[in-house]
Amino acid sequence: MNGEDSFINNIWPIGGGKGGSGKTFLTGSLGLLLARQGLRTLLIDADLGAANLHTVIGVAHPGRSLSDFVNKKVETLEDAVTKTPVPNLYFISGAGDNLDMANLVHTQKMRLLRAISKLPYEHILLDLGAGTSFNTIDFFLISNTGIFITTPEPTSIENVYRLIRSVYLRKIRQVLREEAFRELLQEAVMRSNGSSAKNPEDLLRILKDCDPVQGGLLEESLRDFRFKLVLNQLRKQDNHQIGTLICRICEKHLGLRVHFLGNILHDDRVHDAVCRKVSFLEKYPYTQTATDLREFCHRFLTDREENPPVGPSIEKTKAEILMTANC
Numbered sequence: 484m485n486g487e488d489s490f491i492n493n494i495w496p497i498g499g500g501k502g503g504s505g506k507t508f509l510t511g512s513l514g515l516l517l518a519r520q521g522l523r524t525l526l527i528d529a530d531l532g533a534a535n536l537h538t539v540i541g542v543a544h545p546g547r548s549l550s551d552f553v554n555k556k557v558e559t560l561e562d563a564v565t566k567t568p569v570p571n572l573y574f575i576s577g578a579g580d581n582l583d584m585a586n587l588v589h590t591q592k593m594r595l596l597r598a599i600s601k602l603p604y605e606h607i608l609l610d611l612g613a614g615t616s617f618n619t620i621d622f623f624l625i626s627n628t629g630i631f632i633t634t635p636e637p638t639s640i641e642n643v644y645r646l647i648r649s650v651y652l653r654k655i656r657q658v659l660r661e662e663a664f665r666e667l668l669q670e671a672v673m674r675s676n677g678s679s680a681k682n683p684e685d686l687l688r689i690l691k692d693c694d695p696v697q698g699g700l701l702e703e704s705l706r707d708f709r710f711k712l713v714l715n716q717l718r719k720q721d722n723h724q725i726g727t728l729i730c731r732i733c734e735k736h737l738g739l740r741v742h743f744l745g746n747i748l749h750d751d752r753v754h755d756a757v758c759r760k761v762s763f764l765e766k767y768p769y770t771q772t773a774t775d776l777r778e779f780c781h782r783f784l785t786d787r788e789e790n791p792p793v794g795p796s797i798e799k800t801k802a803e804i805l806m807t808a809n810c
């Protein structure tokens with residue numbers, strides 16, 4: 484493994500299908516907990532157009548931002564990094580941007596992904612925007628890792644499942660290239676008597692049937708995914724098993740293993756901390772929610788040791804994303 488690959492392994496996109504599920508809160512909290520353990524951690528606010536991570540981590544006026552790099556106002560992405568008041572915690576802001584992630588042109592996006600993959604930090608957490616846009620999904624594909632977040636509400640669960648499924652389908656498309664992907668879809672339609680069903684697991688089965696070599700390759704790349712799930716804003720009366728159930732559904736219907744990293748209790752004092760622009764973990768360390776966050780961080784680190792991420796080569800990923808750029 485070369486140096487570049489080892490950095491790719493440390494990138495953790497944090498996404499959820501629905502706005503307001505707690506991506507930014509979780510990114511800030513996990514960043515703080517990792518940094519407190521002496522791990523050099525970089526947070527990137529990739530929710531361009533709606534960036535607000537700086538407020539959660541107490542950086543009032545971030546000097547540089549991601550768009551300075553995209554617009555070539557700074558030479559390297561490292562030049563856009565801001566120090567935070569917390570030792571070991573660094574930050575690239577997305578604030579003040581008139582840039583929208585969804586509107587990044589392909590070359591800008593590739594340059595950004597490539598630059599992120601080279602940054603020398605022990606952990607890089609990316610706070611993503613809500614939804615399943617192509618650019619959001621690219622972050623999951625470049626790192627093969629990701630933390631998905633949902634609340635217990637059915638709408639949020641539906642959206643996070645849709646996001647996981649979109650990442651999975653996009654991976655199939657990326658590995659197969661466009662033409663082969665289209666042929667596979669046609670075959671799937673034929674086998675399902677004309678219905679347009681494209682359950683990713685069915686696609687994989689059909690591919691293994693028609694082309695065992697390609698099917699095996701695809702199965703192998705899907706095995707490289709290291710996806711985690713966290714359930715945020717759980718209330719005492721909610722079913723505490725929802726997270727485990729979602730992971731089971733992903734395994735059953737997508738054939739994809741997603742590791743559940745725990746529940747984080749809803750606490751009105753999160754709102755209070757955000758309004759006061761102070762860290763929830765520092766202001767309310769003795770709450771159940773703070774304990775949940777610490778346990779989540781602990782599981783994140785131990786799970787990472789037990790299942791180390793397998794990063795793709797950036798060159799390979801670049802080529803693969805290029806192939807699917809216009810899909």
Ligand SMILES: Nc1ncnc2c1ncn2[C@@H]1O[C@H](COP(=O)(O)OP(=O)(O)OP(=O)(O)O)[C@@H](O)[C@H]1O
Pocket residue numbers: 499501502503504505506507508509530533612613715716717747748749750751752753754757772
């Ligand atoms: N565990 C929690 N308990 C109570 N409130 C929470 C919790 N987590 C997040 N919140 C609150 O939920 C709201 C949304 O959180 P956050 O901004 O982190 O979500 P988001 O997923 O980043 O949203 P967006 O998609 O708009 O960027 C905020 O007001 C935050 O204070």
Ligand SMILES: [Mg+2]
Pocket residue numbers: 506507508530535610611
């Ligand atoms: Mg956010």
